[in-house]
Amino acid sequence: MPKAVISGLFLLINMILEVKCEEFTISSNCSGKVMESQYTYNTMISRGILECAALCDLDYKCLSFQYGDNQCQMNDQMVGSNCSRMVDNPSFQYYQKVCQNGGAVVTSFCLCINSYVGTYCERFMRDCAEGFSSPHEYTTDGIYTIYPVLSPTSFQVYCEMKSNGGRTMFQHHQSSSFYFNRTWQEYKDGFGSLASDHWLGLDKMYYLTNSRNYTAVFYMKLANSTSYHHYFDGFVVENEVEGYQMTFSFAHPHSINTLGDSLTEVKNQYFSTYDNDNDNSSRNCALDMRSGWWYNDCAPCNPNGELLKPSDSLKTTDYEVFWTNDLQNIVPVMVQIWLMV
Ligand SMILES: [Ca+2]
Secondary structure: HHHHHHHHHHHHHHHHHHHHHHEEEOOOHOOOOOOOOOHHHEEEOOOHHHHHHHHHHHHHOOOEEEOOOEEEEEOOOOOOOOOOOEOOOOOOOOEEEEOOOOOOOOOOOOOOOOEEEEOOOOEOOOHHHHHHHHOOOOOOEEEEEOOOOOOOOEEEEEEEEOOOOOEEEEEEEOOOOOOOOOOHHHHHHHEEOOOOOOEOOOHHHHHHHHHOOEEEEEEEEEEEOEEEEEEEEOOOEEEEEHHHOOEEEEEEEEOOOOOOOHHHHHOOOEEEEOEEOOOOOOHHHHHHHHEEEEOEEEEOOOOOEEEEOOOOOOOOOOOOOOOOOOOOOOEEEEEEEEEEO
């Protein structure tokens, strides 16, 4: 091999190693110290710190390493600002991964903030459930940034973290003066305010439900404050080319106050809005029911309909919120739809 090619290769390898090494930092408060040997799970012969850093970077288990005497000792723990789990060893140099995006080392992992997760807080949570799960443990309800596997960009959602293991909200309707009688483009992109009434958007539902297996939870609260739920496992919304066709694998009731299954009748249907009628009816269901939905020969439910005043206790129109099964004619005052794992 010509000399120039070899030196070029060396340059390239060194550049790669330097990039890798930038992800590590010297724990400056703990100079002359290494982690206690019980945290070292692998020792390898290594030609230098850069190679040791590269080896550690390639191994998900490796959180820190110390290098000295041509030895690369990889640790499955790292230290924060205190050096309590370290011992003196001035012939080795200790390095550990840098927590990114504002994260901070807590004993053996990076505690992330601002919707970030991952070993080094290097990426956004895939959904609310991942944000809730250990060791990230985001426990406050609110607006988070998520990045589902299939999505081309990150986007914001409302997460309910306090119960049920982190649920991603895709519909919330509580204000009788907020209307879901919207265009195809609005249902595609989403509308409303994430902190209150909103529809997350069909593209985002497609990214979410095709990235992970979800149960859709339909929730309605009635005027007497009683809450009703129904679960739909394997809930999937296809993409726009496929008309945002909706399906699910299994409907099952809540153990108490079950909402009932009003979705089976519209299972496998395409989404319809008043300006894009894809239903199986001679009517324009979305126009008549004043809401976008997966209509068949219209539907036995209208969760995106109008919320009438609680005093209107019986269903009188097709365009108000209703859910035929189990709720019969009782008019809900709040609707929410979540995705949970
Ligand atoms: Ca029609």
